[in-house]
Amino acid sequence: MMPISDCQVRDPRIRRTRKLLQGALGTLMQAKSFDEISVQDITEAATVNRATFYDHYTDKFALLEALVAGGFHELLYARQVRYDAGCPAALGAIVLAACDYLVQVHARGTCDRQTAFEPLMDAAIVAAIRRLLIEGMKRAEHANTLQPEMVATSVSWAICGGVKQWFSTPKRPPAEVFVAQLSGLILPMLEAAGIAKHPV
Amino acid sequence: MMPISDCQVRDPRIRRTRKLLQGALGTLMQAKSFDEISVQDITEAATVNRATFYDHYTDKFALLEALVAGGFHELLYARQVRYDAGCPAALGAIVLAACDYLVQVHARGTCDRQTAFEPLMDAAIVAAIRRLLIEGMKRAEHANTLQPEMVATSVSWAICGGVKQWFSTPKRPPAEVFVAQLSGLILPMLEAAGIAKHPV
DNA sequence: TGATATAGACGACGGTCGTCGTTTTTCCGA
DNA sequence: TCGGAAAAACGACGACCGTCGTCTATATCA
Secondary structure, eight states: OOOOOSSSOOOHHHHHHHHHHHHHHHHHTTTSOGGGOOHHHHHHHHTOOHHHHHHHOSSHHHHHHHHHHHHHHHHHHHHTOOOOTTOHHHHHHHHHHHHHHHHHHHHSSOOSOOTTHHHHHHHHHHHHHHHHHHHHHHHSOOOOSSOHHHHHHHHHHHHHHHHHHHHHOTTOOOHHHHHHHHHHHHHHHHHHTTSSOOOO | OOOOOSSSOOOHHHHHHHHHHHHHHHHHTTTSOGGGOOHHHHHHHTTOOHHHHTTTOSSHHHHHHHHHHHHHHHHHHHHTOOOOTTOHHHHHHHHHHHHHHHHHHHHSSOOSOOTTHHHHHHHHHHHHHHHHHHHHHHHSOOOOSSOHHHHHHHHHHHHHHHHHHHHHOTTOOOHHHHHHHHHHHHHHHHHHTTSSOOOO
């Protein structure tokens, strides 16, 4: 009855309930803004008792986190996105995935002043990208003058911030154009960290 | 009676009340975690009616935002921190300020799982650094192949993320050492954007 | 298949939230 | 200094929150 990670849950009752809750939130967010949705709304839409909600998530933010993080992971997995040092296209694929996911999320769902929504999105995106980078850096043994976690964190934040800035720009260029721009800005970081081949 | 920006408020009643509220929150956070503090607690400590609170801030998060943003701006102003292209020390000063502020904030106040506290801190720090960078970039007319806002956003996020990573590291190096590391990681971004002199 | 463990349903609770309308106090300019 | 304007105090309201204890339904394993 305690909040356990979504991954590796055997009991079909648990899987069913969490799927219902996530689905209900996703559906509701197509009509309402996140902070206009109460836990009651979610549990009613999911045909789940309100008390049961708290057996799975500490609050509605935790549910949203699971939904968002799951969605982004799914996108990355579907595209088989990886980071490999020396391959500029790898960085571009990551940035493009972030762009597309932001667009996708805001396509469904309302886009008004999402008070607590954006920080959650950011955290999920940063965490996912950070994981990709660390995995990629561990595969390629490199001259690690800097801690890999540090580089990965800073780079993932740089990507997330840049993508958000792009997305919030009124007349933004096509994603492909922007991806090239931001990659040009961030590749030098990876080169400086010794985990990307210098162009020369 | 509506929530107006803190800056440029003539009426002493308003200044007084907001100072009281911010002071009360600051005091309370030395004893309790932020999300353990209710609006009631704040208004009681500030000797202000609870309904009056909502005449000034939409919720306790807005109050914290004002407190944090004000504090960081104060620190930057006290140190006269600026960004000037071609001066690596300028970048270092910004990073160091962020480090010191994070340490300062967590020195007072409890440091447990600050649910909604951290995103707020992040946003305040990112916004302040972003402003510094944009101001510095506008002073130095540079070859702007990229939009200054884009570069400033991505860089400020990279700094904020890096500093947070440093701060959350159990056995972190001294701030000065870390500042040099992160500057070395981020300066290439500014060089790539053409707003810092290339070392060669 | 049957026994045990565990998830979910259900109702109720005290507490906080955000808002409203009214009354009292304070500021500021004529 | 006085009168209007605006801020703060105050009490009350409905809604939502998070939690608890009890009872029923379902899954798991021997």
